[in-house]
Amino acid sequence: MSANLFGGDERPGKRSAASDDLAPAARDAPLAERMRPITPEDVFGQTHLLGEGKLLQRILDGDITQSLILWGPPGVGKTTLARLVARASSARFVPFSAVLSGVKEMRVVMAEARAVRSSTGERTLLFVDEIHRFNKAQQDAFLPFVERGDVLLIGATTENPSFELNAALLSRCRVLILEPLEVDDIQRLLRHALESENGLNGRIQLSDEQVARIAHASDGDARRSLTLLETVAAVSLSGGAVDDAALSEALQRKQVRYDKSGEQHYDLISALHKSVRNSDENASLYWLARMLEGGEDRRYLSRRIVRIASEDIGLADPFALRISLDAAEAFDRLGVPEGDLALAQAVVYLARAAKSNAVYKGLARAREDVHRTANEPVPLHLRNAPTGLMKDAGYGKGYRYAHDDPAAKAEMECLPPSLRGTRYLDPPGGQKR
Missing domain, CATH: 1.20.272.10 (Zinc Finger, Delta Prime; domain 3)
Structure with missing residues (x-):
């Protein structure tokens, strides 16, 4: 079994809150990893899910009983919250990346989860990062194990589950929507990282304005904010107060997060x-x-x-x-x-400009009548009559030339008989700004 899949060289076995996957980060790990919360109290943001009486707080206070999908942009705490749920759960914990592994490996994990439950009664809490990387047909492999309760699934995704996840799987999970962190939350996180022993431990000092610049450049992404802070520390080799030139060098030009196809x-x-x-x-x-x-x-x-x-x-x-x-x-x-x-x-x-949707609505009404009514022949007086035979058949008979006959506008009907008198457009002059 791949070491990348389970975080170690051993085959997947019992994974508890004491496992390497849930252990604190090493001192030489990136700042964002060192600052990853290990208790709910350490989490910044997501107050709509965390706090007294909130759904996720109730899950963290007890034992998870329902599979979850954590949906939100990068850097808002999906993996962190999954780890916190695992710590609070008595279930066997197995992390799995849809980026690094495929359905074949996942089926091995599922089979082992069923075997463990059959022998010990213990359920497996399976965390699948980037779950949307599995196509909808591949996601079917989760269904029987989730349905039987062998596995409690926590899936993390940056994509809209309505479009990217199998409807059958989605119906068996509770979707929790994570929001980008507020600027104030990012600023509190940055100040905590500046002083924390696991963070920069006071090595550099930033003014409130400088902290705010980093927070605004982070676009609600906690990981990005800590990475930027780590870059600021790296360019400030002497430590102490950071000057604005060094901060600008670290921040450079803000990259606007935008998914052109999502x-x-x-x-x-x-x-x-x-x-x-x-x-x-x-x-x-x-x-x-x-x-x-x-x-x-x-x-x-x-x-x-x-x-x-x-x-x-x-x-x-x-x-x-x-x-x-x-x-x-x-x-x-x-x-x-x-x-x-x-x-x-x-x-x-x-x-x-002044606004009018008269043509938009009128065309929609006309299209509706095209589908609702029979395709009636064009009235004879409106038909083209380029040949004598067609004239003899009555084509064009009764047509009135409006330029020479002003009364034609009111007296000559141009719609098919079944739609006579229909009005698709409101009277002119009703436009509004």
């Missing part, structure tokens, strides 16, 4: 679209900047901007569509970064 991509584009729709030009510009700095495909943004112009501005300001198309063309000619300004100009114009 849930964050859809959340941010939704925020941009809805901010424009709400005529909030400042929020619109902010969400656009988040996507630009995250490396979003500008052509994708161009297409969405054109869509907004038709869907939410529409007839209230038909020029908005031209502005959007021009912005897309300008980006194609200029590229990054100059072309970003054209996209920003279009977004601000759309946010400031």
Whole structure:
């Protein structure tokens, strides 16, 4: 069995709270590992799960009885909380990484878990990090063991379980959502690490403003904040007070966390679209900047901007569509970064423009009728009649030329008989800002 899988060279056996997997980190381990909490009281953030009467606190106070999925971004404590649950549990603990091992190894663990329970009655608490790395078919292998209770599963994932986990497995687990840490929580963590014997033990000093800079650069990621702090300590070789130049060198340019193909991509584009729709030009510009700095495909943004112009501005300001198309063309000619300004100009114009979704709603209603009603023939008076035969058959008979016959607009019906009088568009003039 792989040493990477179980943290040692031995075959997987009984894993208790005293095992190497749950032992404190070595003194030469990275700062983030040395500062990993070993009691619930050491945890910063996640107050919606921890604290008097909260769900996870009740699990930590007693014995775990239900499989869990811990869902949240990197560095918010998923592995830490799994270890704390293991410490509080009387179950045999086995850590497993979906990155390092596959279904074959996992089935060995499952078979052993069933054997242990059959012989001793003891259940196995299986922690699967990055559980979403198993595809949904592979996740089926967990089901019989979780169903029988041989295994209590704790799965950790950065991806939305609704999309990435097998529905049958998900229905057997309680999903706990972990949030990015607040800036205040990160600052408290950093100050603790500065003074802790397991941390930097007072070797460097940072002002409150410097601590805040590191916290803001961490984006709610505790691991990132401690890694940045460790970098600050490394560039401050003499110790003592850290000057701003050394801090800037350590922080360098903030890397914006952004997953162009994941849930964050859809959340941010939704925020941009809805901010424009709400005529909030400042929020619109902010969400656009988040996507630009995250490396979003500008052509994708161009297409969405054109869509907004038709869907939410529409007839209230038909020029908005031209502005959007021009912005897309300008980006194609200029590229990054100059072309970003054209996209920003279009977004601000759309946010400031009057709004109308009349065409959007009208087309939806017309489409609904297309599917709801029969495909009736085009009325004879509206048909094209390029040949004598077609004229003899009545094609075009009764058609009235509206330019010469103003009454035609009111008197000549252009819809099929079953839809006569239907109105898909509200009367003009009802647009609002």
